Amino acid sequence: MYEKKIPKDFSCGISITLEIMGGKWKPCLIDSINKGMHRPSELAKHHPNASKRVLSLQLKELEAYGVIRKVIHPVLPPKVEYFLTEVGESLLPLVDMMENWGSEFMSEFNNRQENIHVGVTKM
Amino acid sequence: MYEKKIPKDFSCGISITLEIMGGKWKPCLIDSINKGMHRPSELAKHHPNASKRVLSLQLKELEAYGVIRKVIHPVLPPKVEYFLTEVGESLLPLVDMMENWGSEFMSEFNNRQENIHVGVTKM
DNA sequence: CAGTATAGGGACAATATTTTCACTATTGTA
C-alpha cells in the first residue's frame, strides 16, 4: 500500500470531510450509487472520463470509511454491488448541495461569457 | 504558469464545485475569511500546518474564480485584505455543512474507538 | 547597523494522485 508522508490535519471538521469526500470522483460515486447505479461496470459507464482504476480505488476508500457497503455475489462472471450505508446517506445533503451549487455557478458563468461576447457588461 | 494536461471534467455540478473548492485549504480559507480573518498573515497564523506558499496560491485561485476579493492597501509594510464576494458567501452553507458533518463524524469515530478500547461493541 | 514584519514570487524538491497497460479467472457466445 501507499504510505503517506505528510501528516493529515484533522484539526477542523472541514479537513475530515475533505479527507473522506475529497477524491476526484468520490462525491460523484456517492451520487450515482444513490441514484441506483450499484455495479462497478454501471458506474464506470456513467463516468467515462474516470479511469477504471481510480474508480476502483475510490470505491475501496469509501468502503474503508464506512460510507458504502460492498456486496459480493458469488457468481460468475463476478457480480458486485455497492450500497450507501447510514454514514453514506448522511452525506447526501452535502453531495446535493455540491451538485446544485456547481450547476448554478456554471450557468451563471456561461451567462457572463455570453454577455461578454455580445458586448454587454453588467454593473 | 503551470499548464494542466488532463482535461477537466465539467459534466456535472459536483466537478465544478470540486474544482473551485477542492483545494486542501480552500474551504478553510473561506471559513476563516468569513469569521473575520482578512489578512494573509492572520490566515497563516490560524493555519500553521499550511505552508505560506499554498495559502498564497489558493487565495489567488479563489480570487480568480471570483470567490474572494483582494484589497491592496498602498502602505508599507504591505497590507492586504481578502473579503468574500457574493459568490463566496453563497458557498458558506456548503462550508458550514462540511464543517458540521466532519465534526460529527469525528466524534462518532472517536466514540467507536473508545468503545473498542473498553471492550464494548455496539450492535 | 541588524533584525522584524509585511505580501508575495521563483526555483526546485518532495509527495500525492491519477492514468495506462497488462494481467488474473470464469462463463457464455459467435
Add this chain to the structure above:
DNA sequence: TACAATAGTGAAAATATTGTCCCTATACTG
C-alpha cells in the same frame, strides 16, 4: 478457438499538488 463481459490488482509512468528555501522591497525598532 477467439473474444467479450465481469471485478479487480500490480507496476510503472504521467501529472498534479504541496512543501522548502531564498529572494524582492520598505519602514520601524532596538
